[in-house]
Amino acid sequence: xxxxxxxxxxxxxxxxxxxxxxxxxxxxxxxxxxxxxxxxxxxxxxxxxxxxxxxxxxxxxxxxxxxxxxxxxxxxxxxxxxxxxxxxxxxxxxxxxxxxxxxxxxxxxxxxxxxxxxxxxxxxxxxxxxxxxxxxxxxxxxxxxxxxxxxxxxxxxxxxxxxxxxxxxxxxxxxxxxxxxxxxxxxxxxxxxxxxxxxxxxxxxxxxxxxxxxxxxxxxxxxxxxxxxxxxxxxxxxxxxxxxxxxxxxxxxxxxxxxxxxxxxxxxxxxxxxxxxxxxxxxxxxxxxxxxxxxxxxxxxxxxxxxxxxxxxxxxxxxxxxxxxxxxxxxxxxxxxxxxx
Numbered sequence: 001x002x003x004x005x006x007x008x009x010x011x012x013x014x015x016x017x018x019x020x021x022x023x024x025x026x027x028x029x030x031x032x033x034x035x036x037x038x039x040x041x042x043x044x045x046x047x048x049x050x051x052x053x054x055x056x057x058x059x060x061x062x063x064x065x066x067x068x069x070x071x072x073x074x075x076x077x078x079x080x081x082x083x084x085x086x087x088x089x090x091x092x093x094x095x096x097x098x099x100x101x102x103x104x105x106x107x108x109x110x111x112x113x114x115x116x117x118x119x120x121x122x123x124x125x126x127x128x129x130x131x132x133x134x135x136x137x138x139x140x141x142x143x144x145x146x147x148x149x150x151x152x153x154x155x156x157x158x159x160x161x162x163x164x165x166x167x168x169x170x171x172x173x174x175x176x177x178x179x180x181x182x183x184x185x186x187x188x189x190x191x192x193x194x195x196x197x198x199x200x201x202x203x204x205x206x207x208x209x210x211x212x213x214x215x216x217x218x219x220x221x222x223x224x225x226x227x228x229x230x231x232x233x234x235x236x237x238x239x240x241x242x243x244x245x246x247x248x249x250x251x252x253x254x255x256x257x258x259x260x261x262x263x264x265x266x267x268x269x270x271x272x273x274x275x276x277x278x279x280x281x282x283x284x285x286x287x288x289x290x291x292x293x294x295x296x297x298x299x300x301x302x303x304x305x306x307x308x309x310x311x312x313x314x315x316x317x318x319x320x321x322x323x324x325x326x327x328x329x330x331x332x333x334x335x336x337x338x339x340x341x
Contacts, residue, residue: 001023001024001026001027002027002058002059002062004020004023005020005023005024005027005062005063005066005137006020006062006066008020008023009066009137017137017138017139018138018139020137021134021135021137021138021139024059024063024130024133024134024137025130025134027059028059028130028134031052031055031056031059034052035052053101056126057097057101059130060093060094060097060129060130060133061094061097063133063136063137064089064090064093064094064133065090066137067086067090067133067136067137068086068087068090072086086136088175093129165184166184166185166186166189167184169189170183170184170189173189173192173193178192178193178196179192179196181193181238182234182237182238183234187227188234191219191223191229191235191238192238194219195216195219195238195239195240196238198212198213198215198216198219199212199216199238199240202216202240205301205305207293207301207302207305207306208305208309209261210261210264211282211285211286211289211309213241213259213261213262214261214262214264214265214282214285215265215282216239216240216241216262217241217254217255217258217262217263217264217265217266218265218266218275218278218279218282219239220235220239220241220245220254220258221251221254221266221269221272221275221278222272222275223235224248224254225251225272225275226272226275231246231247233246241258241259241262242259244257244258245257245258250270251266251269251270251271251272251275252270254266255267255269264285265278265281265282265285266278267281268281283313283316286309286312286313287309287310287313289306289309290305290306290307290309290310290313291306291310292306293305293306293307293309294306294307294310
């Protein structure tokens with residue numbers, strides 16, 4: 001299918017790029033399904049075990065060459081030219097594939113090929129890689145979803161996974177739409193990414209702005225009163241809700257100093273020990289409003305946003321149910337599950 005992807009990608013028709021992406025997706029899915037069925041049915045062979053990763057690498061390498069050879073399409077949300085980032089990511093991915101292939105060949109000669117077998121993390125990396133590349137090959141929006149830009153973000157994580165230090169990871173994020181986390185500390189980077197994601201939702205998905213701002217309020221409360229994060233301007237810049245709340249000494253002070261579009265998530269909460277109830281309340285509001293969106297007869301993206309939010313709520317319910325089972329039905333876990341259901 002690789003020659004067909006190349007032909008479609010360069011074909012001078014408006015439908016050609018989406019068709020190339022669809023063929024690429026079909027190739028990725030059937031390749032995974034072929035390997036799964038071979039293992040399940042006991043039809044594996046030494047040749048198949050050799051050719052399967054080779055096919056993956058050929059697909060990825062060809063897709064990266066196609067993407068690097070073309071300028072990106074018109075972008076809506078990425079405010080910089082991503083061509084350099086795509087080129088660097090392609091170099092990292094191709095370099096990694098060559099290195100891993102050489103390592104496996106060397107280990108095979110030593111009779112220890114099993115020590116470099118594909119792990120669960122490697123399979124997850126492949127999923128992100130194939131998803132990102134297929135969205136970038138599509139090169140146009142899917143309804144209101146900016147497929148190319150999401151593909152860029154997804155593909156960046158392939159390079160991020162190879163970062164050898166937090167300083168290297170920070171430099172990579174500086175060149176991406178996630179922005180500079182302003183710190184090399186792993187916890188600060190994690191916090192910056194959570195807040196960057198929430199801000200992106202607030203600015204790009206109007207239907208979910210109140211949810212995102214309320215979520216940021218919960219994150220701030222947890223950082224100030226549970227994790228005891230330093231009250232600095234960096235946290236305020238990442239949060240994007242002004243700096244008036246920087247001097248809050250209690251949750252009540254924080255609630256009073258945050259804008260109303262965010263403070264609603266802390267309603268009725270007075271102590272840090274109650275923040276878990278605030279999170280449950282946030283999910284209840286999201287669930288009620290998302291359900292109303294999916295039942296709306298109005299045109300627009302609200303129905304899709306509501307459906308995505310309900311899927312997220314279902315995931316939280318499953319996680320909470322597993323926590324109830326793991327904690328032998330503790331009172332707190334049961335209360336959380338009852339509140340979500």
